[in-house]
Amino acid sequence: MRQHDNCTPVLRGDGQATTLGKPQVIVTGDVDWASDALIERFCDDLLARGIRPTLFATHRSDRLRSYVDADAIDIGIHPNCFDGSDQGKDADEVLSFLLGLYPEATISRSHGYYDNSRFAARVFAHGLRYDSNTCHIGLPAIAPIPMWTGITRLPVFWEDDIHWAQGKRFVMDQAFRETLTTPGLKILDIHPVHYGFNVDGAAHYEVIKAMTCTATHDDLRRHANAGPGVATFLTSIFDCLDDAKIAVTSFRDWKSRFESISTCASIWSPR
Numbered sequence: 001m002r003q004h005d006n007c008t009p010v011l012r013g014d015g016q017a018t019t020l021g022k023p024q025v026i027v028t029g030d031v032d033w034a035s036d037a038l039i040e041r042f043c044d045d046l047l048a049r050g051i052r053p054t055l056f057a058t059h060r061s062d063r064l065r066s067y068v069d070a071d072a073i074d075i076g077i078h079p080n081c082f083d084g085s086d087q088g089k090d091a092d093e094v095l096s097f098l099l100g101l102y103p104e105a106t107i108s109r110s111h112g113y114y115d116n117s118r119f120a121a122r123v124f125a126h127g128l129r130y131d132s133n134t135c136h137i138g139l140p141a142i143a144p145i146p147m148w149t150g151i152t153r154l155p156v157f158w159e160d161d162i163h164w165a166q167g168k169r170f171v172m173d174q175a176f177r178e179t180l181t182t183p184g185l186k187i188l189d190i191h192p193v194h195y196g197f198n199v200d201g202a203a204h205y206e207v208i209k210a211m212t213c214t215a216t217h218d219d220l221r222r223h224a225n226a227g228p229g230v231a232t233f234l235t236s237i238f239d240c241l242d243d244a245k246i247a248v249t250s251f252r253d254w255k256s257r258f259e260s261i262s263t264c265a266s267i268w269s270p271r
């Protein structure tokens with residue numbers, strides 16, 4: 001059995017020992033029909049920090065396409081399988097639509113975490129082998145989960161709007177700091193619209209959400225919250241990680257390491 005210094009915790013197929021490594025932090029965004037300016041603000045801020053984000057796409061976007069073409073970001077899909085979806089009338093149409101726009105996508109996370117066995121099997125049938133389709137807020141030692149469908153599931157560790165739904169403020173505290181630095185996957189899920197307007201809760205979101213699809217850089221300047229919010233909290237997260245000497249990785253690099261671990265590969269290739 002080959003070990004890997006930076007291995008994320010791995011639950012072996014035989015239920016035996018986990019391998020606990022450093023936290024594996026990956027920054028992701030659910031596009032949720034955000035305007036190109038919102039996508040640009042989110043991506044450019046992260047790229048300026050040397051972080052390669054993963055964007056889960058919902059629609060055709062020239063700006064998103066330009067980042068993919070430049071190989072600057074990882075791209076995933078954000079299927080909307082709810083009634084009234086503009087992506088298709090059933091799972092196959094939705095997946096075909098999104099993968100037609102972004103054939104480079106290697107991971108899926110559904111809008112609203114929509115999931116069931118039939119849908120997951122269709123995601124596999126469309127060629128994807130990873131999803132991030134569940135949320136385990138604040139759970140230490142999150143490990144990749146091998147699903148019966150053949151998909152490897154990477155649960156979300158923190159999500160911006162769940163943070164406010166839990167009644168929490170966007171101010172770093174010791175409890176969050178300690179949880180953030182435990183071993184395991186630390187997938188951060190941020191919405192560009194929340195980031196761009198530095199949303200601080202449901203009330204502020206109600207004010208700005210109508211601008212999601214059309215927001216310009218000028219709108220962001222005029223309507224962004226100046227106090228603590230999603231964007232400032234993300235900066236606090238990065239400061240906390242810097243203090244703990246924990247580097248942020250990308251989905252591409254994490255996947256490459258994960259697939260290089262032979263014991264994982266044998267378990268995670270059920271077909």
Ligand SMILES: [Zn+2]
Pocket residue numbers: 030032078110111112
């Ligand atoms: Zn969504």
